[in-house]
Amino acid sequence: MPTTKVALFGGGPACLMAAYQLSERHEVHIFEKGKRLGRKFLVAGNGGFNLTNEVEGTALLKAYSDDSKLHNALNQFSTGNTRQWLSEIGIETFIGSSGRVFPKKDVKPTDVLKKIVDTLEKKGVQIHLNHAFISFDTAFKPRVLFNETETTIEADHYIFGLGGGSWPKTGSNSAWLEPFNEIGVKTIPFRASNCGVNVEWGSDFKEKYAGTPLKNIAIHAYGQILKGEAVLTEYGLEGNAIYPLVPTIRKVLTEQNTAEITIDFKPNSSLEMLQAKITGAIKPKNYAFTFKITKAVQEIAKRALTKEQYLNPHTFANYLKNVPMTISSLRPVAEAISTVGGINMDDVDVQFRLIKHPHISIVGEMLDWDAPTGGFLLQGCFSTGYLVGECLNKQYN
Ligand SMILES: Cc1cc2nc3c(=O)[nH]c(=O)nc-3n(C[C@H](O)[C@H](O)[C@H](O)COP(=O)(O)OP(=O)(O)OC[C@H]3O[C@@H](n4cnc5c(N)ncnc54)[C@H](O)[C@@H]3O)c2cc1C
Structure with a gap:
């Protein structure tokens, strides 16, 4: 028989994992303010649904912000454990060519969420929808609003x-x-991560080229190089070649007004290889064919180079390898895939209990950590959820 009552607030993947760990031994209640659980989890499933990644050990830790508590959680419950857990509850996964882990073909995000929720319900977890946490009472117990009534x-x-x-x-x-601020816990305002960046294109350029994919590019930013894809958007650039650079760009933008990146549009060809393609007859109208580039890239070059530079294929080739771009800001928090900020990591102990209020633990993206897309965000949520669940199982043994 359960002896201890644990109340969780928030029905996202982090709490669902913590609830799963606790459900064997304790009375577990989840309070979710919405009508359904896991809405962001389902949104994550709209594109490529990366449930975790294949990397383990040091390579895994390197993907995250440098925090020993987070790293400990990732070591305790790693990517292999996530796959094992998913398999145990009936969700088979596979590793894609990029190392990202997906649910097996034909398994929809709603199927994954349903399996998790069904498993929890079978284990006796009680789910209370439309219950919004609103404040803490004077004994630091949470108060929720349900049907216009507040309850501790x-x-x-x-x-x-x-x-x-x-x-x-x-x-x-x-x-x-x-x-949380009111009970003396330090929080850090949210800032966007894994988000697009604002680049000043001219309005005529935007109209013509927004939505154009930039395939097989490499972005250089402050000593980092990232190969991948991006999309030219109304406001600038978006995509997996830029997301992992956002922490560096964010830092630069806190120190100065703009950040500079350069794009290599031909990362698989050296400058010498490009130069070798140039014959006496090459004219700008043949650039797209000779260098295998899109009209949008040609247009970017046209705007940046002098007429003389543009007409010279050698200068043009050189430019393709080093296209500078000025980033004025990051996209807003609301649009980002994830955020940094939230509960200050120094305000929790190694088990993610609030140091000032050890009867409260924090899991998932509510904590101030950062990671790129590719399954690392959900993995961070699963790892922190697991660690908190397991530590409480030991604490309330
Ligand atoms: C477009 C998009 C694509 C993504 N793709 C991926 C991906 O492919 N792979 C990956 O690893 N990650 C991905 N992510 C990120 C991932 O979805 C999140 O990191 C993850 O959902 C965070 O989990 P969480 O449990 O911390 O919080 P959430 O999933 O945000 O859950 C928090 C829950 O708390 C509830 N809540 C909030 N306030 C209250 C309150 N006051 N009272 C009660 N309940 C409350 C919310 O309604 C919500 O249900 C994606 C995110 C987005 C937006």
Whole structure:
């Protein structure tokens, strides 16, 4: 029989994992403010649904912000453990060519979420929808709003996984920062991560080329080089070749007004290889064919180079390898795939309990950590959820 009551706030992947770990031994309740659980999890499934990644060990830790507590959680519950857990609850996965882990073909995000929720319900986890955490009472117990009535939730331990600041329509937003500040917990304002960047294109360029994919490019930024794809957008650039550079760009933008990147549009050809393609007859109208580039890239070059430079194929080839771009800002938090900020890592102990209020633990994106896309975000949520669940199983043995 369960002896301890644990109340979790937030129905995202981090709390669902913590609830799963606790459900064998304890009375577990999840309070979710929305009508459904896991809405951001489902949004994550709209594109490529990367449930985790294949990398393990040091390579895995390197993907995350440098935080020993987070790294400990990742070591305790790594990517292989996530796949094993998913398999145990009936979701088979496969590793894609990029190392990203996906659910097996024909398994939809809703199927994955349903399997997780069904498993929890079978294990006796009680789910309370439309219950919004709003504040703490004077004994630092959470108060929820349900049917216009406020109630204090009585439990032995509380876990919060209210999410980061991105995509507020999925339920997670910055409203929870204030109640935590009020109980003396330091929070850091949300900033965008894994987001697009603003680049000043001319309006005529935007109209013509927004939506154009930039395939097989490499972006250089402050000593980092990232190969991948991006898309030219109304506002600038978006895509997996830029997301992992966002932490560096964000840091630069806190120190100066703009950040500079360069794009190599031919990362698989050296400058010598490009130069070798140039014959006496090559004219700008043949650039697209000779260098295998899109009209959009030609247009970018036309705008940046003098007429003389543009007409000279050698200068043009050189430019293709080093196209400078000035980033004026990051896209807003609401549009980002993830955020940094939230609960200050120094305010939690190694088990993610609030140092000032050890009857409260924090999991998932609510904590201030960063990671790129590719399954690392969900893995961070699963790892912190697992660690908190397991530590509480030991604490309330
Ligand atoms: C477009 C997009 C694509 C993504 N793709 C991927 C991907 O492929 N792979 C990957 O690893 N990650 C991906 N992510 C990121 C991933 O979805 C998140 O990192 C993850 O969902 C965070 O989990 P969480 O449990 O911390 O918070 P959330 O999933 O945000 O869950 C928090 C929950 O708390 C609830 N809540 C908020 N406030 C309250 C309150 N006051 N009271 C009660 N409940 C409350 C919310 O309604 C929500 O259900 C993607 C994100 C987006 C936006």
